[in-house]
Amino acid sequence: MRQLGMYINGNYKVKIFSDGTKVRETNENEFIAAFPENMDxxxxxxxxxxxIFCHEDSKIDGKHGxxxxxxxxNTLHPYTEMAIGGGNPLSHPDLIPFLEKLKVKKIIANITVNQVHFETSQELIKKLVNEKLIYGLGVSLVDASKGFVELIKQYDNAVIHVINGVLKPSDIEVLKDNDLKMLILGYKHFRRGISWYEVRQDDITTKQEWLYKNLAEITKQFKVVSFDNLAIEQLNVKRLMSEKDWNEFYMGDDGMYTMYVDLVNQNFARCSVAEKRYGLLDNIEDMFNIVRDEKLAMK
Ligand code: SF4
Incomplete structure (x- = not known):
């Protein structure tokens, strides 16, 4: 495990390692961040x-940011992790100069693409990986197949993204026991996620109940299984671990160490499904203080 970077953020120190592990250290009782560790x-x-369930409501004629x-x-701190998404981020004409700029600033850029775009844009994705313009690669699963498994195994830092309520038992049958990494995302009742739930509620809840029941077993069938905060809540992930492990692995509420920025609509928020949005400012610390204060006011 290689250390990728180390930095001071507020009252604590952060070390990031090549396998994605992050360690926070402080002499105080809690970790108080001055800027986001992670940005979507x-x-x-x-x-x-x-x-049909796209919570971003992305469209074929959608705008680029x-x-x-x-x-x-320009005010981002080195080793900030940035998860770049869309829409289809590969379709943005300025993607490469943007990633080059981030690389110079030592931002750890990760990109999330749909499985279909992953399979059909191999040349571009290989270029991004080989030139170290991206560090991590998230691939949103559409339908698991043997061909997909063989392709994604070629990428060391690839993580398969699945949605609680969309993931099917047959997907797990194909993906399991291949030493793969999987990120489970909560079902977002937001934009098209609301209308899809209205028409397919039975199917979605059946899949969610199946995942809830089988989660412990599924976590053993992958190299790493991680969760976003919404999935942690929907699947009550805490029930599967000891208090000690929970304290070690839970990375904090949305807005305390993370935030969301929408460069298409030029606004930012605590997370991608937060209704409250703020216009972009010139300094990341000012932006982060706003979302953290919003989160603290909710407690
Ligand atoms: S691939 Fe992603 S961004 Fe595109 S429509 Fe589907 S959910 Fe939305």
């Missing part, structure tokens, strides 16, 4: 997949 950044609303002229990007 939406760079485009263009996507030709038309997924202005990603090269944002002042706050």
């Amino acid at each position: 950044v939406k760079i485009t609303n263009q996507c030709d997949m038309g997924c 202005d990603i090269l002229n944002q002042i706050f990007i």
